[in-house]
Amino acid sequence: MPQRALLLVFILLGLISPAVAAPSPRPNIIIIYADDMGYGDPGCYGGKLVGTPAIDALARDGVRCTDGYVTAPVCGPSRVGLITGAYPQRFGVQWNQDGRLMKLPPKHQILPQALRQAGYVTGLLGKWNFPPRPAGDVFDEARDVMDWEGDYFPDEHGHYTGVDEPKEHASAKVQGIWGPQRPDDEYLTDRIGRHAVEFIDRHRDKPFFLYLAFNAVHTPLHAKKADRERFSHVKPEALQFYAAMVASMDENIARVLSKLDDAGLTDNTLVVFASDNGPAKMPVKVWPKDWPVDFLLGSAGPLAGHKAQFLEGGIREPFIFRWPAKLKAGQVYRQPISTLDLYATCCAAAGIEVPDGTHTDGVNLLPYLRGQQTGAPHDILFWKLDDRGAVRQGDWKLVLQSWKPKRQLFNLADDIGEQHDLSDQHPELTGRLHQAWLDWSAPFPPRANPKK
Template structure:
């Protein structure tokens, strides 16, 4: 049985005239063997909110380059990250699988989690079709620094020919960051801001390093606008004025209260960082044009999850007294929740795709797309075989990029199974079904057992229901007024969750890494 997802036009985006009309009814059709294999660029930002760009309705932040990019392709109004926090989202994007199947219950390192060697990534699939592959930026799927204690697979083990990456964010600050590794070798302190260093490295790879006779895959994974935030003054100064102060009152933060003290003077730093990101993205896109790769390159621009939660000492019960979060002014637009939240604002993210050879310019699409869909979409375009020896959650989304819907065999689940008091108001999972989203809570964790043991033995016992077509802000729980809908969806959520839950590894019992599939070792 298939569940057809009917999606929503959202008021927030209708005012964005630069994007033009909705996608026409042009059929995606099959990919012909004679079609040239497209180059692929995935540009993954960190903690960029659904409402943080001009083309998504932000009244303050200036993003002219990304807005122009959106006018050259399709803007997705119902695009979602694979998870609600960093590492799970990145795992899902690269593998096409719900990250909980791969054991990413939280971020890399938690409970021993890292991407295992037997996972098959998009880079590995494309290499079977003659692609040259590169990764730049934040990895956060394994510890890149090798030691006697840690020897985990890195980008080079997961299909990337060339990589310039850091294990985590630039926690010491985005300027002159000193923990990059290039193909396994420490680089030392770099000159400039994280995103600009990535742009320089990616440009050098595109223009001087790669074999230009081959199609390429380039993944650029920025630190920005994750905290800590410290943009060049030329960008932050754009937002140090009374007009911005007045517009700031119109910004929503997913139903999350702001802090109990005034941190408004810091907002210019966040807004400036997004403009800095826009500028760096423009430089990279110029390189693509200079390399005569504009028409036959699919560029996917997106985010790993919703915007970071601002500090609120009352709500966090004093546990989040982290000054870097005083700079969190990202917005999920009209949606509820932020990073980590299974509510819409935690995983609905910007999604823009430009591929002039096949996608009409200046279009929008309200078809639901999840980052797990990128692998099967790109694999199909590259005529690479998608693995059949494992459960895949992604679907070929090229039709969605042309304004059509996607039929899924199972609904998609987003999760954040915490039991901490900080998140006591938060559901543990969300499931999308047509216009509805069903939220589920696990039973309360007892003092016995670990978090993973609790999660892997639990199913949802409490539920909430929202209709996103009439209530995108998820303000009106319909569980009491539509009990028949809840009873219809509950067994689907529980069945889907059990399949994912039972496949995920128990890191405490995992003894040794599994080998790569034989078909991908050569």
């Protein structure tokens, strides 16, 4: 057949062949990780102290999870679990002080590395708290970087103590500042929000991953003078600061969502919102003498416990997914899930596999959130600090303590507030769950930096 005739045949075959749909563009991914925000703080989880319209909008337009967990009730191991996709105990991390000496296998690629290798532009804004790999080495852009906490207002030289300075691991530990002291000083939460908007604007034409890790609502208690009158009805003053800090974070989440709308990116951007652990119990260091003590800064809602405890209030957090192109709006998902799952879920959303040499303990949640797969994503979940910890399997939860009663069993379906210990009524179940915890933890290395 002459060459021109053959070419014509191929052209005609192409015209009459069924159309092959082009692959969907890869989604942008934003993980918003609050600090010390309790389960009962957002309005969509029953919060009454301060309105959270932006967080509530995420829930309205996405999937609100009722049983979303973190991997630890304190920030260090909680963030290790999210960013590695693995139980932090695998790396010797059980509590905050372990992070600096943790042993992360060289071949284990953390989430931003996996997405960066897949062609995503990656950015971190805020709290990193992951010593083995400096933020500047694993993100294309890293700004407002903090280890533990930072001041919300700059000093006279424009520096925020604890921010963008590797040698500074914390704030100046001064509580109770209504600022700014100078008219042009920018509140740190606003600064992080502004930088998030600018990041989206710069990279709107390519897939991006943004880890938006506000240090809010962690202490120090600093808030804007402009909000003082707005929350003057809130008592005590420490809680007034907290309300203003929650409001500022929510307003900056709204700025980010508005930028996605303006850039036409909302439909194909997966946004995840969660908090690293439950609300903190006051006081903290350098506490004003006339402020009350022994109260929660924030709310765990119907849950018992708080930050640093393995009761639900320490480890069950607000947990929301929004991806309009893929997830039906207005859903409530009631099966237990974990921040362990975000690694596999983000990789699946990006259309990539978890990298070779990377061990993860989480699962891809997308089939469950889309109704394509039924049942529970996890048969069992674990938490551990030395001989303390917890196990959840189905509706049953075993809490392990170093003091009496050392083992407490709760049925969360009937007792979400963990008020009725059923270990005496169900000794076999108590023993089985405890043995499962022992078997799970047996292969792990000792703590990287045990408390002396």
